[in-house]
Amino acid sequence: MRQEPPDLPTTSYALLGLLTFGDDPTGYELKQRADNTLRFYWASPAMSQVYSELGRLSDLGLVRARDDAPAPVRRSRRYRITAKGRRDLSRWLREPSSEFPSLKHPVALRLLLGHLVEPEQSRALLQDYLDSLDVRRQELGAVRESLGEDQDPAFERYRFPRMVADWGLDYYASERRMVMDLLERLRSNLR
Amino acid sequence: MRQEPPDLPTTSYALLGLLTFGDDPTGYELKQRADNTLRFYWASPAMSQVYSELGRLSDLGLVRARDDAPAPVRRSRRYRITAKGRRDLSRWLREPSSEFPSLKHPVALRLLLGHLVEPEQSRALLQDYLDSLDVRRQELGAVRESLGEDQDPAFERYRFPRMVADWGLDYYASERRMVMDLLERLRSNLR
DNA sequence: ACAGCCATGTAACTCGTTACATGATTAC
DNA sequence: GTAATCATGTAACGAGTTACATGGCTGT
Numbered sequence: 001m002r003q004e005p006p007d008l009p010t011t012s013y014a015l016l017g018l019l020t021f022g023d024d025p026t027g028y029e030l031k032q033r034a035d036n037t038l039r040f041y042w043a044s045p046a047m048s049q050v051y052s053e054l055g056r057l058s059d060l061g062l063v064r065a066r067d068d069a070p071a072p073v074r075r076s077r078r079y080r081i082t083a084k085g086r087r088d089l090s091r092w093l094r095e096p097s098s099e100f101p102s103l104k105h106p107v108a109l110r111l112l113l114g115h116l117v118e119p120e121q122s123r124a125l126l127q128d129y130l131d132s133l134d135v136r137r138q139e140l141g142a143v144r145e146s147l148g149e150d151q152d153p154a155f156e157r158y159r160f161p162r163m164v165a166d167w168g169l170d171y172y173a174s175e176r177r178m179v180m181d182l183l184e185r186l187r188s189n190l191r
Numbered sequence: 192m193r194q195e196p197p198d199l200p201t202t203s204y205a206l207l208g209l210l211t212f213g214d215d216p217t218g219y220e221l222k223q224r225a226d227n228t229l230r231f232y233w234a235s236p237a238m239s240q241v242y243s244e245l246g247r248l249s250d251l252g253l254v255r256a257r258d259d260a261p262a263p264v265r266r267s268r269r270y271r272i273t274a275k276g277r278r279d280l281s282r283w284l285r286e287p288s289s290e291f292p293s294l295k296h297p298v299a300l301r302l303l304l305g306h307l308v309e310p311e312q313s314r315a316l317l318q319d320y321l322d323s324l325d326v327r328r329q330e331l332g333a334v335r336e337s338l339g340e341d342q343d344p345a346f347e348r349y350r351f352p353r354m355v356a357d358w359g360l361d362y363y364a365s366e367r368r369m370v371m372d373l374l375e376r377l378r379s380n381l382r
Numbered sequence: 383a384c385a386g387c388c389a390t391g392t393a394a395c396t397c398g399t400t401a402c403a404t405g406a407t408t409a410c
Numbered sequence: 411g412t413a414a415t416c417a418t419g420t421a422a423c424g425a426g427t428t429a430c431a432t433g434g435c436t437g438t
Contacts, residue, residue, distance in 0.1 A: 009397065010297060017304045028417050041299040046399060051419060075406070076417055086307070093308050098297050098316060100323055105292040106201060108232040108358060110284055113208045114351035116277070117284050122351075125289060132291055160305035160313075163376060167299060167369055174365035178358055185354060200425065219389050240426060242391060266434075267389055 008056075008092075011045055014038055015053055016062060016081060016089050021157070024066070024078040027051050037161060040140055040168045054079055062088055111182070119186065126183050130176065137172040144169060199247075199283075205233055206244055207253060207272060207280050212348070215257070215269040218242050228352065231331055231359045245270055253279055302373070310377065317374050321367065328363040335360060 018033050019025070025033065027050050034044040045053065057063040062085035068076045081089075107129045114122045144165040148155025155162075209224050210216070216224065218241050225235040236244065248254040253276035259267045272280070298320045305313045335356040339346025346353075 010295075010300070011397080014300055017300070017307075020304065020307060026417070027419095028415095037303070038300075041294055041296040041303075043293060043295060043398085045397095047417095048400085048419075049398060051417095052398095055419095089304070090307055093301055093304055094312060096315075096319065098301060098319065100327065101294060101296040101298065102234060103232055103292060103294050104201075104234060105232040106289050107292065108355050109201070109205055109208070109229075110289060111358075112228070112232075112351050112355045113211065113280070113284055114354075115348065116208075116211060116281055121285060124287075128287065128289065136291065157306065160303050163305075163373055164299050164303045167302075167373065170365070170369045170372075174361070178361045181361075182354055182358065202425080217389070218391095219387095234426085236425095237427060238389095239391075239428085242389095243426095246391095 008060075011043070011049075012053055012057060013089060013092050014042055015045070015050065016057060016085055019063060019079060019081040020086070020089070024080045026068075026076045026078055027054055028076070030054070030079070036143055037164075040136075040143075041164065057085070061085075123183065123186055126179050126186070130179050130183075133172055133176055133179070137169065137176070140165060140168050140172065202234070202236055202240075203244055203248060204280060204283050205229055206236070206241065207248065207276055210254060210270060210272040211277070211280070215271045217259075217267045217269055218245055219267070221245070221270070227334055231327075231334075232355065248276070252276075314374065314377055317370050317377070321370050321374075324363055324367055324370070328360065328367070331356060331359050331363065 015030065015034070018030060018038065021033075028047075031045075031047050031050045034050070038044050054063060054065070058065050058079075062082060063079045064082050065077050065079055068078060107125060110125055111122060144162070147158040147162045147165060150159065150162065206221065206225070209221060209229065212224075219238075222236075222238050222241045225241070229235050245254060245256070249256050249270075253273060254270045255273050256268050256270055259269060298316060301316055302313060335353070338349040338353045338356060341350070341353065
C-alpha cells in the first residue's frame, strides 16, 4: 500500500514553481516574484499566506529553509526547493486534470444588470474598465520586456514565462477591442 | 449619523441580480440560473451556498421568501427581491469601485513551468485546453441563442445578458486563436 | 422497483484575507 | 530623525467548498 502524497492547493504548487528559477529567495522576495508574474494569471497570495505556505511546504519536506545568519542574529530565511519538492511538482504538472480557468469578472457582472441603471452608468463602467485595462497592460508589458527575446540564448530559461506573458498581453488586447465594441453597441442603441 | 448598509460579498449581489429578471425562483431554480449565466464570468456558488445566501438576504430584508404551500406540506420556497433589495443592488451597481477581474488560469500556470516537463507534455496541456475551450464555447453558444437578437422587441429585456454573452464568446474565440499560436510556437522551436 | 431529478438544509473544513505586532536596515 | 523598505510572523475572520442527511415526485 503506497502512501499517496496529499494533494496541495494550486497556490502551493505555484509558489513551489516560483522556487525552480534558480536563486533561493526569502519569503519576502518570493512574494515580490509572485506580484511580478503570478498575479497576471493567478491570484498573488497575501504576504502572510506566503509565510504560512512556506511553513507547510517545509513541514512536508518540499522546501528547506536556511537561516541567513546563525544563532540569535537571524535576519531572514532563504528557501530552496528539495528533490522531493521537484518530484511532487513534476507529478502535479503532469496530471491531466487541469481544471478550466475560473474568471471573476465584476465588470461583466455589472454590465449584465444594465437594465437596472441609467445607460450613462454602463458607459462609465466600461470606460473605467478600459482605463484600468491599459494600466494593467503596461505593467505586464514591462514584465514582458524583462524576459528578453526567443532568439537570445541568454534568456533561454525565460522561454515559457515569455510565452505566458505574450498570452496575457494578447488577452488584454482582445479584451480592449471587445470593450470598445461594446461601448459602440451601447451608443448605437441608446433609445 | 446615518446607518450605512453593510457591504455584502459580490456573490450576494450577483444572486440578488438574478432575482431581478421577473419570476420568483426557488433556491434550486436560482442555482440553475446561475449555472446558465453567472458561471461564465463569475463563480457559480454551490447549492448549499445558494441556500445560506438566500437565508442571509432574507434576514437583511433584501428578499422575501414565500412558502409554496401552507402549513405542514411545504414543498419548496420561492424568493422575490424586495424594494429595499432593489435599492441596495442599484447602489452597489453605481459604486465606481469596480475591482479588476481576477483570473485563475491553471493552464497558463502549468505552461509557465514548462521547463520542468518534456515538450510533449506542454503540447498535450494546450491541446486538452483547446478541447475543453470548444466545449465551453458551445455551452455558452447555446445560452446565447436563447437570448434572441437585438432587433427583436420580444427579447429587449435580454439586451444586456446578450452583450455579456457575446463578450464571453469573443473571449473564447481569442483564447482559441492564441492557444493555436502557442502550439505553433512550441513546435517551431523544439530543439 | 428503481433511477433521476426536485428540493432544502446542516456540519466540518480549507483557503485566503485583513488586522495586528514587531523590529532591523537604508536613504534622505 | 524619520520615512520607506525589508523581513517575519500570529490571530481572527469570511467566503465558499464538500460531505452528509433527508425526503417527495416523476418517468420507465
